[in-house]
Amino acid sequence: MGKLNEIVVWASVLLCVAAPAALFAATESTMSDEMIRSRIALQLRDDGRINWEILRVNVDKGNVTLFGEVASPEEKGWAETITSTVPGVLSVRNNVIVDSALAPDHKIRRDVWEAFKQTPALADNPTVRISVRQAEVTLKGDVLDDRSKNAAEKAAEGVKGVKKVINHMQVVDRLPPRTVDSLELVR
Numbered sequence: 001m002g003k004l005n006e007i008v009v010w011a012s013v014l015l016c017v018a019a020p021a022a023l024f025a026a027t028e029s030t031m032s033d034e035m036i037r038s039r040i041a042l043q044l045r046d047d048g049r050i051n052w053e054i055l056r057v058n059v060d061k062g063n064v065t066l067f068g069e070v071a072s073p074e075e076k077g078w079a080e081t082i083t084s085t086v087p088g089v090l091s092v093r094n095n096v097i098v099d100s101a102l103a104p105d106h107k108i109r110r111d112v113w114e115a116f117k118q119t120p121a122l123a124d125n126p127t128v129r130i131s132v133r134q135a136e137v138t139l140k141g142d143v144l145d146d147r148s149k150n151a152a153e154k155a156a157e158g159v160k161g162v163k164k165v166i167n168h169m170q171v172v173d174r175l176p177p178r179t180v181d182s183l184e185l186v187r
Helices: 002-029 033-047 073-084 100-117 146-157
Strands: 055-060 063-070 091-094 129-133 136-140 164-167
Touching (some): 033 073
Parallel strands (some): 063 091
Antiparallel strands (some): 055 063
16 A cells, blocks of 8 residues: 555656646747747837837747847847747747948837836837937827927937937827736836
8 A cells, every 4th residue: 555655656746847838838839920939029129229110020830930130149139039038938049130330220219218217108118119210219109198298309309329219109098908928028
């Protein structure tokens, strides 16, 4: 009887360890391409070193292809590294083009993002989009009030090198929750 109890205990331990691992593996292998693409986009956006808005991500059965233009070879490498760490990604083909002419605009864009992170009304807003072309900053997205819209414009205008700010932000009653797939993140 003692030997049988010992076997049952060990079987239970193995089941407790192996079952979650098997469930995790099954979850990773059955993750949809759209779910993977969403997670990649979120990771690229949250990283801050990359002008993620001009990158495109295609996912086919976990195999990812990156397209777009970046300002430096480092930025191209960061995009690939960040993408490769996302659960469900099996391989990464990096077709991103390095265009050093984008470097000044990229620096302005990065500096505007940093200014937004220091502005409480904008820091965690999942709708904000910033684009820069020839030192002209365009702001898009939703904000909760005119004060936040004006704060966004002032923050962008305060960044060195900005020649003009075009503010297309819209005042709305409620911001959408920040989500990964269908999971709502608490802010």
